[in-house]
Amino acid sequence: MSDPRILTVRPEPGEYAWTFGGSAPVARITPGTVLDLFTEDCFAGRVRSTRDFVSEVCDFPFLNPQTGPFHVEGAEPGDTVAVHFVSIEPARDWAASTTVPLFGALTSTHTTATLQPPLPEVVWMWQLDRERGTCRFTARDSDIEIDLPMDPMHGTVGVAPANLEVRSALVPDAHGGNMDTPEMRSGVTCYLGVNVEGALLSLGDGHARQGEGETCGVAVECAMNTVVIVELLKGVQTPWPRIESDTHIMSTGSARPLEDAFRISQLDLVQWLARDYGLSELDAYQLLSQAGEAPLANVCDTNYTSVAKIRKEWLPAGEPHRGLHRHLRETAAVLTR
Template sequence: MSSIHSVKRSQSHLAWDNSIPPAIRVPSGSAVSFDCLDASNSQITATSTRTSLASLVFAQLDQVNGPVFVEGANPGDTLRVDVLDVQAADWGWTALIPGFGLLADEFPEPALKIWSLERSSEGADDGYGHAWFDKEKGIRIPLRPFAGEMGVAPGKPGAHSTIPPYATGGNVDTRHLSKDATLYLPVEVEGALFSIGDGHAAQGDGEVCGTAIETPMNVTVRLTVLKDKPYVKTPHFTTHSPHGHDEEFYCTTGVDSDIREATRAAVRHMIAFLVAEHALSRDEAYMLCSVAGDLRMHEVVDMPNYVIGMMLPKSIFVNTDESG
């Protein structure tokens, strides 16, 4: 799809830093398209082999495109990011990179898989498409592309690595942020300074080996400044079920170097959302989280921080104007 505003592949950076000049400035409510390389910054290609991993320059990994200055955004506001379209390339890669991943100590040797990504024809019933993990063994992966990195610049000065996630977003690696999802980010600097990258064609919750199906991508989002969601202190989002069911969820997240504290924060933020948007008491909200909320490990490998989410089905609100 076309967009008035665009950010090129060359307009990228390798740190979250509020001193980086914006690539473009846009009014609130604008759609912006981004042409993004894969997370390796094109160090891995469709013809790469396992030996290519030995020459990876780690300082060049996880670049993001931007930043985009959104007019009217100020500290304390919320940036609404509507994911309008995500288009993956026709290839991708998954790797075991020594030192990365949940079981890095058990898998010390490098490994690389190059995928062929098969797009669905218009109107097909298999969603976006699929990729064969092993055709002879009949293992096929449904594709659901999304950007692993979406965030705004932190208020704290200096350069902050793009590898971990933060309260302001970043490498959240949350597979539910695909087309038609909406992400909410807390703004800490004027203009928000939004950036995006790290294309994934498919990923499980947690991304346990440290890589998904990494792929170049073209993604279009709409960026809108909101003044009425002060409870958004970490990434929140709305999304549909990844399994094709017609169910929509509101999700809050906790981001912390302690996985239990990240989990506690995800629940705490959902309580704040329910109090603000559905007029519940804190006691009522806490009980509703226990009865209807699902906790998910969204990202568990990009140290030092974990991302834990609490997902609440919006269908439980049968007689109200659903917020989010």
């Protein structure tokens, strides 16, 4: 790749997108463009202390602001957009997490509807030490403090959905969106199937770190400075968002009940193995059954998200997408030198 074009986007407050689809692009980019982005946190930056309750300071449905969308030139339905995460760096030295009334895995919700009152609304402020790479949990009901390693990621990355739809940025589905998987960290390439001309890629919802399942519904929410390289794979279909790291290939599925999210992710990985690694579907099913990892992403959003992953070193010869991930890693290495 020759000298990559770099586009810097740091949106002003009124310039975020709140949906996938339905928003005018902020820029047109050519494949190969490096995007140097600022993303606001899922609260639009409004939760800044333990007294800032989401139900009071946030303005529904203006949650989960997205930086974008970007129109990728030449992208058409049937193609795949590849988003390589070069770096994801917290933009502040604090982050916030909260309970949200009737949201999360260990509470009844608007859909798992019960007559019980919601859990109390509590905010936890996390201090980030960017030098040491840690984030500090401060308990609210005792004087316990714990330093955890940071592991920055994006909860949300996606394109405009199919079927003429516009979806809230809080929703994960086949177009990507709010998948909330810790696997979306720097160094990986995310593959997204294109549904509309230009793809209309956007991302946001940075997390300084997140547990698998995102149990309380909210991660260590943090504004981010993020660099990605966007590429285009013409004529390659990607039915559900896929992720490639140096060590693994991964498929995601987003649905309810959770077993359907699992089924989608597993079937997609079986079919990926069959397409790119020369295994029959049943042989791939067997191999994945014995060699796969299945970390949950979120069990709290509109759809739940499950990840199916397998180590590349355990696969037969084969490299998906003509080595694009390896190539992007090299480009990224030059960028971050």
